[in-house]
Amino acid sequence: MDYVKSFRSLEVYKLSRHLSKGIFEISKKFPKEEMFSLTDQIRRSSRSVGAQTAEAWAKRKYEKHFVSKLTDADGEQLETQHWIEVASDCCYISEEAADNVLQNCASIGRMLNSMIAKAPTFCNPANADNKLPNQE
Numbered sequence: 001m002d003y004v005k006s007f008r009s010l011e012v013y014k015l016s017r018h019l020s021k022g023i024f025e026i027s028k029k030f031p032k033e034e035m036f037s038l039t040d041q042i043r044r045s046s047r048s049v050g051a052q053t054a055e056a057w058a059k060r061k062y063e064k065h066f067v068s069k070l071t072d073a074d075g076e077q078l079e080t081q082h083w084i085e086v087a088s089d090c091c092y093i094s095e096e097a098a099d100n101v102l103q104n105c106a107s108i109g110r111m112l113n114s115m116i117a118k119a120p121t122f123c124n125p126a127n128a129d130n131k132l133p134n135q136e
Helices: 011-027 032-058 063-089 095-117 119-123
Strands: none
Touching (some): 011 032, 032 095, 063 095
16 A cells, blocks of 8 residues: 655645646636636636645544545535536537546545545554555
8 A cells, every 4th residue: 555645645636636737728718708707616616626635634633624624625526527517518618528527526536535435544643654545
């Protein structure tokens, strides 16, 4: 089993950063009238996935807080899925592009839920040296 010393080493964090970068690129092509609605919402929710994961890492001393932050991260990736579907419905992105993002979000969601299920392993005081198992 791999061990990580920082939230930056978590695969789910790396994927969430990749997701938010992709969303940024996709949303550049949205119409100007969507700047303060769809564009803002989808960028915010996609960026929040990684931010919430980083916060969860900081809160792992307290299992309930850790799980709460990971649950928030999962909620943000689900919100991102919603906004991608709206963008697809409005024909701002292709069905193929939407499917790709939705698959990436689902993968992140599975990883987050795996971490939630394994929260005692991440939060165990015996792991206080910051060498915690990476999510699968």
